[in-house]
Amino acid sequence: MKILHTRPRDDGFHMPAEFDRHYGCIMIFPHRRDSWQNGAYAARKAFAEIIGIISRSEKMIVCARYDDYDSARFMLPESVRVLEMESDDSWARDVAPTFVTNGSEIRGIDWGFNAWGGLTDGLYFPWDKDNKMARKLCDSMDIDTYDKRSFILEGGSIHSDGEGTVMTTEACLLSKGRNPEMSRDEIETELKAYLGAEKVLWLPCGIYNDETNEHVDNICAFTSPANVVLAWTDDRNDPQYEMSKRCLDYLENAADAKGRKITVHKLPLPKPVTITAEECAGLDDMNGEPTRTPGERLAASYVNFYISNGHVIVPQFGDDNDKHAIDILSRLFSTRTVTGVYARDILIGGGNIHCITQQIPMADRFRTGG
């Protein structure tokens, strides 16, 4: 593995769209007892269901700590590669590399990771195991890696349409816990240089009470070039209404890198989901403090889906809108099977299906062997 100090766009590399062809997908076997209730028992079952679906149409690599390797190997299909790797938690979207390609080769970007805000408003300490994973994942696959650890960024805070447009949120990327010394323009310059993009769409915000400082991947996603789904509620008394409305207004007045207007497809939210006292009791404390409070609203959203080669895997919450979300996405992803997975046990951890996955784009090196 070469550690590169150039910039992907200068080398002819860019980040493809998630709906472009994948070689595979990276996930991390959950273990953290203050993130996942009851020793991650229910979360592991939900992760395993998702892994099973993804592995039907792409190569699946699952990182497991030394202590969890045997459990992961036992629970997961034999076609899945289980890779020993220490981690602080299980959010592959945010700690695995962002992969870029020039059409034939593939490279990883090793962003800095500080648990969504470091000592300012991060969610746990320390985060050094997570921060080392991107480079180690590239090493294990013999993929060269751009060193960008000096810039704090999580994969969940960016989307690419693969055609020059990147989408993010101001709430997250301009937060005080990431790169506070950088201006919006300076951050945009880095995104363009590293993701090989010409235009950055800056949504103002994300989902209410989203503890990632409102990652874009919980509120909005590209479904094809110039088409996005936006998490939406018609309930004007819900604080989310104003947030989604601001994003809608922004998008309706925006154009992508190719000058196309963005078509916004509203994806209704489930009714507010709150954590129960029993669920809170199943979570370990963090430094003597409860990690969640009974009644706390969780950042549930159907937008937090993963697009695999064969499927779109969508969180389900036991809500009246579950089926409606699947129907809307089925119309937008006509060549894929849209499949729901009951995801309350992932939501309790603080994210959802998109947050726990990271796609590896297809490249010539994967076409010719293994």
Next chain:
Amino acid sequence: MKILHTRPRDDGFHMPAEFDRHYGCIMIFPHRRDSWQNGAYAARKAFAEIIGIISRSEKMIVCARYDDYDSARFMLPESVRVLEMESDDSWARDVAPTFVTNGSEIRGIDWGFNAWGGLTDGLYFPWDKDNKMARKLCDSMDIDTYDKRSFILEGGSIHSDGEGTVMTTEACLLSKGRNPEMSRDEIETELKAYLGAEKVLWLPCGIYNDETNEHVDNICAFTSPANVVLAWTDDRNDPQYEMSKRCLDYLENAADAKGRKITVHKLPLPKPVTITAEECAGLDDMNGEPTRTPGERLAASYVNFYISNGHVIVPQFGDDNDKHAIDILSRLFSTRTVTGVYARDILIGGGNIHCITQQIPMADRFRTGG
């Protein structure tokens, strides 16, 4: 990765010779403070030198514990793949899989490992991390694995000529700490079934004071079909004389699986190598006992070389016979460069260059990609 419960020979698989073409080689970054003096500092330098030579002609995979990953990555060439993996010690020959092939595919054998004798006369406790490595290595490469954990065997106790003949020692394979409930015939049956062999050559013994119960790879090795080198001394007062003589007598009366007589090339031993008080002081204790005693004889032998695609890498001890060993091997390996590496710092750990390496044979899947 599939876990297979069939037997390689029944599936058409066999263990190639080490001098057959390799895809690559597995090693483990040393760390154990009661095996390697001064916190493994000198051993790491020697390992890195060997890794550098091997990586010139084959793919190199080096396992490093979580705590050692950064040091390994820093010390090793960028073409080397560093793979996070916990281990008890660093003897890849004995804990990595034995690979078998059918000419196009490759599979691993996951033998049981109990630290060279378990609770009877093993060298450390516990050994569970080592015992899990073979399967995890196969998993990381997406290679199917034969489950043979019920049978205790280390890779250093077997050699294959790739043409139906396997060589081992009675001293090791019939020791009380491995498979004491099995007869010699029963063990031979397993070797043939798993290594795809028709004949087993049973040398009586190995190198004097070799704490592996006298692994074959320290006393004898195939250099081509029907040709072996045998560690030799002419000093009749050395206890090694009688041991080497018994092996010579056995080999001179033996034929291989194809009925060929074995030609024995004597490879002179260095003068007896003993550990110094200063070296002993650099080793951590084990459970309150010194791990080695000043003046203890170490099992030094030039036979403990590794055959890579381009090189034969031979231990050197600062002895008058160092050059002589290289000259003999240069005549026997005319298509490879025979290269010496000063290996006293590996020898102190209890083995040598062959013990810390495990070859991965070439197979179609590696020819087409990676």
